[in-house]
Amino acid sequence: MIANTASRMRLLGMIRKETWQILRDPSSIAIAFVMPVVLLFLFGYGVSLDAKHIPVGIVIEQPDLATRSLAGSFSRSEFFSSVLYSTIQEAEKALDKRDIEGIVWMRNNFSANLLSGRQAPIGVLINGVDSNQANITRGYIQGTWLAWLSHYTEAHGRPLPMPVTLEQRVWFNAALSSRYFLVPGLIAIIMTLIGSLLTAMVVAREWERGTMEALMVTPLRIGEMLAGKLIPYFILGMGGMLFSVVLAVWEFDVPLRGSFWLLTLSAALFMLVALLIGLLISIVSKNQFVAGQLAIIVTFLPAFILSGFLFDINSMPAPVQLLTHLVPARYFVAILQTLFLAGDIWPVILANMGALLVMLIFFFTLVRIKSRKRLD
Amino acid sequence: MPFAHIIALAVKEFLALLRDKRGRYVLIGPPIVQLLVFSFAATFDLNHVPVAIYNQDTGSASRELISHIEGSPNFEIIRSINHDADIAPLIDNKDVLLVLHIGPNFSADILRGSSTPIQVILDGRNSNTAMIAMNYLRSILLDFNRDSMKKQGQTGPRTVLEIRNWYNENLQSRWFIVPGIVGLLTLVVTLLVTALSVAREREAGTFDQLLVTPFRPVEILIGKAIPGIVVGLVESTVIILLAIVLFKIPLRGDIGALYLGIALFLLSATGIGLMISSIAVTQQQAILGAFLFMVPAVILSGFATPIANMPIVVQWLTYLDPLRYFLVVVRGVFLEGDSYALLFNQYWPMLIIGIVTLAFAGWLFRHRMY
Structure with a gap:
């Protein structure tokens, strides 16, 4: 009983010290x-x-009804802001200077060929440097052109039914707004920052300044020391999570379709894993420069690039896909995107929470082994 | 004499940076590993997207459409289903990204020459992935439509889009991402090296000693800037070599134009790093401060998402970001073959950012005392 009280007092003292340290440093x-x-x-x-x-350039070498109507389709579209040119050379110069992203080029015999049934190709040039953007631009140009074509043929009394048309139904995010998946994914990034980067730096500072050795000669047990360090940061991280969820739902109108308690539970699990990794980094590096570098490289950047937050994991090469299984944010991002947009889909959530639990046990054991009280 | 001062200080800075084995390692190892992993991982291209087919049609036209999809490297058909009720669990559990539903009258409609719809159900949890998959599917359908119209002898207006992509002919994401990583990693390393240099001495109390030596603040500034610039220069050169040799990114422009860009970028990154370092009192503040600058700088630079898609106010903010200009230089020289004249508008803002931040850092040396 007495031992218990003493232990609790030591733990509370440690928590108080850590909390002051957080509050003192802006x-x-x-x-x-x-x-x-x-x-x-x-985001x-x-x-x-x-x-x-x-911005696209429309080159019309010979203005007439057909070319003007196609140019009109582009200028009416909200996807484009079109600029007219009368020669391809002018337009190519603008593409070179990055004033426009693409060119739609109707040569001077376009309308004559179109009416007489000869080949009437339309030239399209796209700046391909940003390949993702170029793909999107191409898709929009194709769509605008197809819509114009079916309208044009109908107006000329020769309707041209496309054999197959595509009806798309997008579940969970009907308007395809990128905010809906970026904002929930961000919560994983923010918690990684607090859990790993901040914790790694703070504990590494104790090693660097030698106050860790001072802590070792106190009656504080190693478990109490770890708990005392982790609890304030755990609360800070969960606070950050709660704050982000509130902003996501009220400020950015992202729907939260799953249950809040499940979200909190999985966030707590992820937070513990992130904290343990932060602690481990600080134990291994023992100086702030190395701890900061390692935390960014091992936790923050992978959470950004390898978690599925922005880039699709299925499309990565197999060895990199294997590597993503070591990134805890990968599991949390899957949980977040599912809980926010789809709801309580148990198979997805249980599988990912299970993976986080395995990581928790693994890192806890590793920290226990590495953090024996010793001087070296 | 001032020259000797600067050399002495720079040597001391290098020693402080490199004497620790772990410190040396984090400067060399991780950036290379990151280049390799991220260059392979950071792509918006999709391949082997898992697809389920729900085909109620028994004719040959639907089989042909399915074989078009099977032939595409972007899609991989992993399931065939026969009931409406099977759709939801497949999408919900992320087993497939999309389900293609072909109705019972598909082949008959096509034979009659009338238009027939097919339905795609997509998982929109990552809307960008959904949109890209949709674009792939549209291209396949465009080919299929053209084929089947030709077969039926329909002669509509014979107009096609002849699409050519400049600079990145096959639209490989890697050509876009790897030059971007040159900028990203150079920024990270340079900023961390310089951000800690003053803060480390402030924390240890040796900075005050340095200030009472005969060294002038300008000399201290230059001595502290040199390690950041040298490390950044070595780092970027190694990454550029790897980009050319390993990733086969074409270097089409003038290498001098590239290195002028690197020099100016390093100047501005060093300036920002030293400024953060002189504001900070402890190393922790310096690292977190560097971080507070770095994350928005990367996001606003156009590294992954285009600046043109941002709201106007946010676009103004990007003019303060040196990485924004440097990315245009790297991508311009690598892919577009740009030279000095075309990049002039990217060079001078970096020079101004560098001069302003370095001057401010030097001023802070004397005026921020603890």
Whole structure:
């Protein structure tokens, strides 16, 4: 009983010390609260993969009814903001200078050929440097052209039914708004920042300054020391999570279709894994420069690139796909996107939570082994 | 004499940076590993998208359409289903990204020459992936339509789109991403090296000692900037070599134009790093400060998402970001074969950012005392 009380007092003392350390340093608060807001606003309002008003040049070598009507289709479309040119050379120069992203080129015999049933090709040039954007631009140009073609043939009394048309139904995100998947995914990134980067730096500082050795000579047990370090950051991270969810739902109108308690539970699980990784990094590196570098390289960048947050995991080469299984954010991003947009889909959630649980046990054991009280 | 001062200080900075084995390692190992992993992983191209087919048609036209899809490297048919009720679990559990539903009258409609719809049900949890998959499917359908119209002898207006892509002819994501990673990794390493240089001494208390030596602030500034620039230069050269040799990215432009861009970019990154370092009191503040700058800088640079898609106000903000200009230089020289004249508008903003931030950092040396 007495031992129990003493242990609790030691733990509380440790927690109090860590909390003061967080509150005293503005940079901890900045990472925990300013960073989430900056990231959420950047991704919520700033970054978008949905192109609108793509600048394209329309080259009309001979203005007449047909060429004007096709040019009209482009200028009416909200996907394009079109610029007219009368020669291809002018337009190519603009493409070179990056003033426009693509060119639609109707040669001077276009209408004559079209009416007489000869081949009337339309030249399309697209700046391919950003290949994803180029693909999207091409898709929009094709769509605009097809719509014009069916309209044009109908107006000339020779309707041209396309044999097969595509009806698309997109589940969970009917408007295909990229915000709906970027904002939930961000929560995983924000919690990685707080859990791994901040924790790694703070504990590495104790090693660097030698206060860790001072802690070792106290009666504090190793388990109490770890718990005392982790609890304040756990609360900070969960606070960041809650804050992000509130912003996501109320500010960015992302639907939360799954249950909130399941979200909290899986977030807690992920937070523990992130904290343990942060702790492990600090134990291994023991100085702030190395800890900061390692945390960014081992946790933050993989959470960004290898988690499925932005890039599709199925399309990565097999060895890289294998590697993504070691990134805890991968499982959490899958849970987040499912809970927010699809709802409580148990097979997806249980499988990913199971994976997080395995990681938790693994890292907990590793930290236990590595963090024996010893000097070296 | 000032020259000797600067050399002495730069040597000391290098020693502080490199004497620790782990410190040396994090400068060399991780960036290379990142280049390799991210270059393969960071792509918007899709392949082997898992697809389920729900075919209620028994004719030959639907079989032909399915074989078109099977022939595409982008799709992989992993299931055939026969009931409406099978659709939801497949999509919900992420077993497939899309289900293609072909109705019972598909072949008959095509034979009669009338238009027939097919239905695609997509998992929209990642809307970008859904949209790209949809684009692939549309291209396949466009081919299929053209074939079947030709077979039926229909002569509509004979107009086609002849599409050519400039600079990146086969639209390989890697050609876009790898030059971007040159900028990304150079920024990360340079910023971390410089951000810690003043803060480390402030924390240890040796910076005050440095200030009372006969060294002038300008000399201290240059001495502290040199390691960042040298490390950044080595780092970017190694990554560029790997990009050319390993990833076969074509270097079409003037290498001098590229290195002028690198020099100016390193100047601005070093300036920002030293500025953060002189504001910070502890190393933790310096690293977190560098981080607070770095993340928005990468997001706003056009590294993964185009600047043109951002709202106007956010676009203004990107003008403060040196990475924005540098990415245009790297991609321009690599893929578009740009030279000095075309890149002039990217060079001067980096020079201004560099001069302003370095001047501010030098001023802070004297005026921020603890």
